[in-house]
Amino acid sequence: MPYKKPKIEKVIFTIGEVAKMMDVETTVIRYWENQFEALKPQKNKKGNRLFTKEDIEVVKLIHHLVKERGLTIKGAKQKLKDNPEGTSHDFEIVKKLQKIKQELMEIRDKMGNEA
DSSP: OOOOOOOOOOOOEEHHHHHHHHTSOHHHHHHHHHHOTTOOOEEOTTOOEEEOHHHHHHHHHHHIIIIISOOOHHHHHHHHHHOHHHHHHHHHHHHHHHHHHHHHHHHHHHHHHHO
């Protein structure tokens, strides 16, 4: 039986990796860190930010509110302060709908190629 190398899942990400995931500059994430209490990544001895998957979910939520929904920083902060659970729940629904949309588009494309 051939040896299968175990898949190692990354748990800590640098600010550069997170910025690339979100397609924003690192300065934007640093600014959001100063503005949003929910975003507090750990820092190593050198002062480099270390983002966990939970931190990345917060960054994604902030990105959704500010970049996709067009809220101001003040408006996004207020929304997270007034209803953090509801805001997170709404964001989860949006993510699921986007995934379904992507899957449907892939099916459509496959059907178009077969015709």
